[in-house]
Amino acid sequence: MGRRLVFLSAALLTLFPVMAVYAHERFIRHDLKVPVHEQYFARQPGMLLGMQSDMLRIATVSCVLLLAFLVVFFFRHNLDDFIEHRLLSGLRGPAQRALHHLANFLTDKPVMLPWFKTVSEWAVVLFIRSPALVLMYSATNDSLVMPSYPLEPTSAIYYKYIQVFLAILMLTQTALPLAGALVVGTWVYLWRWGWMVAADALPVLTVAVVYLTSPWQSHRVAITELNEKQIRWVRLLLGFGFFALGWLKIYNYHLTAGVADNYPDVMNDPMIGFFAMGTNPLFRRENWIVAFAFAEVLSGFMLMVGIFTRVWGSMMIWIFTKLMLVTFGFEEIPHIYPIAATMVIVFSNKLGSEFSFVEKLQQKAAREGKTWLRLATVGVASLVIATVTVYALLYVLTFIDRSHL
Amino acid sequence: MKFASVKVILIMTAVTILGLYALDYWKNPQLWHHEAAAMASPEGGPRLILWMNHLCCTGCLEDVRKALAGTAGVDLEKATGPKELLTQAAANMENATLPDYGNAVTLPISELDKLDLVKVDRALRDKGFVAGRMELSGIPHFRLEAALDHLCCGMCDRSISERMGFLKAKSQGGRLKWIESISVQHEKKTVVAYARFLEAGKTDDVAEFLSGLNFLGFEPQSLRIETAEHMEHPPLQAPVAPSGTGGQGPGD
Numbered sequence: 001m002g003r004r005l006v007f008l009s010a011a012l013l014t015l016f017p018v019m020a021v022y023a024h025e026r027f028i029r030h031d032l033k034v035p036v037h038e039q040y041f042a043r044q045p046g047m048l049l050g051m052q053s054d055m056l057r058i059a060t061v062s063c064v065l066l067l068a069f070l071v072v073f074f075f076r077h078n079l080d081d082f083i084e085h086r087l088l089s090g091l092r093g094p095a096q097r098a099l100h101h102l103a104n105f106l107t108d109k110p111v112m113l114p115w116f117k118t119v120s121e122w123a124v125v126l127f128i129r130s131p132a133l134v135l136m137y138s139a140t141n142d143s144l145v146m147p148s149y150p151l152e153p154t155s156a157i158y159y160k161y162i163q164v165f166l167a168i169l170m171l172t173q174t175a176l177p178l179a180g181a182l183v184v185g186t187w188v189y190l191w192r193w194g195w196m197v198a199a200d201a202l203p204v205l206t207v208a209v210v211y212l213t214s215p216w217q218s219h220r221v222a223i224t225e226l227n228e229k230q231i232r233w234v235r236l237l238l239g240f241g242f243f244a245l246g247w248l249k250i251y252n253y254h255l256t257a258g259v260a261d262n263y264p265d266v267m268n269d270p271m272i273g274f275f276a277m278g279t280n281p282l283f284r285r286e287n288w289i290v291a292f293a294f295a296e297v298l299s300g301f302m303l304m305v306g307i308f309t310r311v312w313g314s315m316m317i318w319i320f321t322k323l324m325l326v327t328f329g330f331e332e333i334p335h336i337y338p339i340a341a342t343m344v345i346v347f348s349n350k351l352g353s354e355f356s357f358v359e360k361l362q363q364k365a366a367r368e369g370k371t372w373l374r375l376a377t378v379g380v381a382s383l384v385i386a387t388v389t390v391y392a393l394l395y396v397l398t399f400i401d402r403s404h405l
Numbered sequence: 406m407k408f409a410s411v412k413v414i415l416i417m418t419a420v421t422i423l424g425l426y427a428l429d430y431w432k433n434p435q436l437w438h439h440e441a442a443a444m445a446s447p448e449g450g451p452r453l454i455l456w457m458n459h460l461c462c463t464g465c466l467e468d469v470r471k472a473l474a475g476t477a478g479v480d481l482e483k484a485t486g487p488k489e490l491l492t493q494a495a496a497n498m499e500n501a502t503l504p505d506y507g508n509a510v511t512l513p514i515s516e517l518d519k520l521d522l523v524k525v526d527r528a529l530r531d532k533g534f535v536a537g538r539m540e541l542s543g544i545p546h547f548r549l550e551a552a553l554d555h556l557c558c559g560m561c562d563r564s565i566s567e568r569m570g571f572l573k574a575k576s577q578g579g580r581l582k583w584i585e586s587i588s589v590q591h592e593k594k595t596v597v598a599y600a601r602f603l604e605a606g607k608t609d610d611v612a613e614f615l616s617g618l619n620f621l622g623f624e625p626q627s628l629r630i631e632t633a634e635h636m637e638h639p640p641l642q643a644p645v646a647p648s649g650t651g652g653q654g655p656g657d
Contacts, residue, residue, distance in 0.1 A: 035571050154506075155432035162425075177409035178417060185421025192429065212414055215406035 036257045038403045040286040041250070049391065050398050054279040055290050061275055062294040063390040066301070070382035073307045074359050076107040078366075108309050110349035120347035121224035127340040128176075128223060131183070131207050132167035134334045139163045145186060145201055146334050149193055176218040180211030196252060202241040206341050209233045228350045235351075238341050239304025242316070246296030247393055249289060251402060256289045266327055271295060271315075294390070301389055303345065306353035313346040355385070451514040453479060453525070454608060456538040460487070460508040462496035465534075469510055472532035478520025479512040486510050507537070514630075517544075522611055522628040539615070540608035547632050549598040549614055551625035556594040565589050565596055568621050581617060583609040596625075 043050040051059070072079065080103050091099055104111045134146065139160040143150050151159050166186075169179040183204055190198040210230055214223060226234065249256045260267050267288045275291035302312045320339050324332040345351070353359070358381045365373040409417075430437055460466060466486045473481055487508040514520055522539060529536055541547070556562065566589050573581040588597040598614050611628070618625055 035567075152433045155428060158428055158432065159425075177414065181409075181414055181417030182421050185418045185425065188418070188422045189425040189429075192426075212409060215408055217406060221406075 034257075034261060034285075036254060037283055037286055040283055041253055041398075041402065043398045049395050051394065052283075052286075054276075054283055054287050055394070057279055058275050058287060058290045058294060059390050059394055061277070062298055063386045065275075066298055066389060067382050067386040069302065069308055070355075070385055071378055073107075073353075074355075074362055074378040074382065077359075077363070080107055080109075105310055106308070108306065108351045108353070112349075116347060117349075119343075120349070123340060123343035123347050124224050124226060127207065127337075127344045128173065128210065129171055130337045130340040131204065132170035134337050135163040135167040135170075137334060139167075145190065145204065147331075149190060149201075172219060173223065174219045175216060176211040176214035177216060180208045180214075183208040183211065196248065199244065199248065202244065203238055203338050203341065206234050206237040206241070207337075209237060226344065226348065226350075228352065231345065231348045231350045232352060234341060235306060235309065235345050236304055236354075238338070238345065239300050239302070242296055242300030243304055244300070246293045246298075246300055247397075249293035249296065250394070250397055251400075253286070253289050253402065256292065257285055260285055260288060263327060266292075271319075297389070303342075305355055306351060307355065309351050309353075310346050313342045317342050317346065355381070451517060451541070451543040453512045453514055453520070453522075454509050454538075454540040454542065455512065455525075455529075455536045456507065456509045456540065457534060458507045458537040459534065460490075460510070461506045462491045462493045464493040464496070466490055466508075466510070468532055469529070469534060472528050472534060473512070473525065476520075476525055476528055478514060478516045478518075479525075480515040481512065483513045484510055514543075517630055517632065520630060522549075522615065522630070523625055524627070526612070526615065536612060538610045539612040540610050541630065542603065542606070542608040544630065544632060545603050545605075547600050547603070547630050549600070549611060550629050550631055551596045551598070551614070551618060551623075552627045552629075553594050553596065553623055554626050555623065556589070556591060559591075562589040562591050565618075565621060565623065569598075569617060572617050572620065580610075580613050584614065596623075 040052050040055065044052050047053060048056060084100060084103055088096075088099060101111055101113055101116075103109075138145055138147065138149075141147055142153075142156050142160070144159050144163065162182075166179060166182050169175055169182075187198070187201050187204055187208070190201050192198075210226060213230055215221065267285070269292075272288060272291045272295055275294055276287040279287040299312045299316055302308055303316070317339055320335045320342070324335045324339075358377065361377045362374050365371075365377060455469075457465070457469065460469065469486075470481065470484070473479070473484075490508065525539065526536060566587050569581075569584075569587045573584065583601050583603070585599045585601045588599070589595075590597065596618065600609055603609055611630075615625070615628060
């Protein structure tokens with residue numbers, strides 16, 4: 001199965017040019033009502049890294065936040081030991097058990113609670129079937145996969161029937177490898193609408209991986225649990241989707257600003273406000289775009305690489321649910337699918353990290369009593385990861401004129 | 406349990422992709438032959454291609470021809486329409502397919518200086534048609550000059566130069582991208598759209614500029630095509646929508 005996944009992913013990656021995603025913006029109104037300060041996103045001669053000062057400030061806040069999360073994560077076992085066995089060592093009985101489960105949940109360790117396992121199983125069932133709901137929703141709205149892809153009246157009926165057929169395979173859990181191939185093939189076809197728009201549908205591939213790695217006799221088995229490799233690929237693909245989605249918010253800032261113009265309440269989010277703290281209110285909308293983008297870049301990145309997966313996954317579930325039920329309403333209903341996918345990850349007891357080698361190096365140094373080496377390993381690794389993740393692409397984007405996108 | 410092999414997965418995926426594209430190609434030819442239509446005329450020369458979302462049979466074509474009769478600047482005799490247009494009788498049948506509903510009429514431009522695109526648009530509308538796209542091709546360098554009846558103050562000027570840039574910036578589907586810059590000539594009550602270099606075989610949809618002006622609240626009296634050779638006003642340096650303050654108007 002491992003070889004199959006690697007081969008498949010390699011084949012998929014060859015199809016990706018500069019991958020970018022922006023999911024929910026396209027489901028809803030995004031007409032720009034007030035012109036954006038274009039110069040904000042362009043190169044600023046004489047400024048550090050050629051970036052607008054507020055943009056640089058938001059990036060720095062994001063970098064520091066990511067750095068802190070990385071450092072804490074790499075010391076998570078030590079911190080867990082310290083809190084459970086030293087700081088709160090006096091706790092006994094239910095309180096001690098509750099603390100233990102909470103610590104395990106927050107640090108991505110297995111949570112051995114019956115209800116947790118039940119929710120986990122249910123999340124897998126929802127995840128495997130929820131794309132069918134999205135397909136049916138799109139079919140009834142004369143679109144393909146999601147409302148971003150309106151169908152031509154001349155061919156709509158055929159694509160609608162194809163979607164219904166695929167939805168039946170999903171709902172009845174029949175021939176899932178075929179369903180997976182149909183999903184991947186349809187996603188490639190979505191490039192017909194252009195790379196930026198097609199990238200919307202990147203998270204769809206997450207479920208395709210699960211389908212493709214399921215048995216042909218899938219209708220005979222109860223799929224309520226994903227194995228370690230499947231969970232890893234779900235995490236990588238979903239996280240990458242949101243990571244790219246965040247960057248696309250900055251790349252195509254007109255569209256993001258258009259969402260704010262139509263739904264001004266989205267600019268009052270406290271979490272995004274945290275990223276944009278201390279910035280010039282003259283560029284409130286521009287700052288919001290960058291802050292919103294970085295909130296997504298960070299959450300996507302941490303989900304992708306497995307750093308506090310459950311913490312960030314839980315926040316994403318909360319945000320998506322809020323957007324779907326409160327902010328944007330029914331037009332966001334296709335987000336049942338990413339919510340289900342994130343739930344699968346959050347409630348999985350088979351989580352891993354792409355940077356576990358840093359943890360291992362740190363623990364090895366600890367066993368050898370090399371305190372400074374421990375600190376240096378974690379410090380340097382965290383700094384490099386955070387800096388490259390935040391600044392590299394942002395710097396490149398300042399060279400690209402996107403004012404006519 | 407039997408799992409799908411990599412080979413089978415790749416074959417199924419490839420078949421899906423090919424199938425979907427083939428279906429698209431088969432059922433939506435109007436989307437695939439858009440640029441080919443522009444290159445259809447082997448002899449080249451300036452052409453105006455009117456894409457009519459409603460041009461389904463010979464009866465429609467006849468009415469379009471009647472509507473355009475007497476339009477100055479185009480050679481209606483040499484106009485070419487869709488080759489395999491359904492007859493009215495065939496179009497009456499229920500099994501006529503929807504892809505044939507829209508079609509293009511290509512009009513060779515005989516006298517560029519006499520062609521008024523507003524008149525072409527109005528002539529069609531007066532007979533119950535609307536051109537979905539008015540695509541200009543075969544003119545590498547040109548500008549469009551829209552004469553307005555109303556252009557009374559600096560705010561009128563600025564609203565055009567700034568908001569046209571805004572329109573260009575906000576359009577997602579590549580609309581108005583062919584415009585390099587906009588200039589408002591207050592004394593002459595004229596709005597000039599300088600087009601980017603138009604490659605051979607490509608087209609610019611000038612109806613976008615027309616509908617853009619309408620969207621801004623202006624109805625041009627005429628819309629004429631001027632070529633680079635006659636250009637009196639060189640294109641402005643700044644692009645249409647680079648900054649929050651919009652393009653270049655006299656009031657700026």
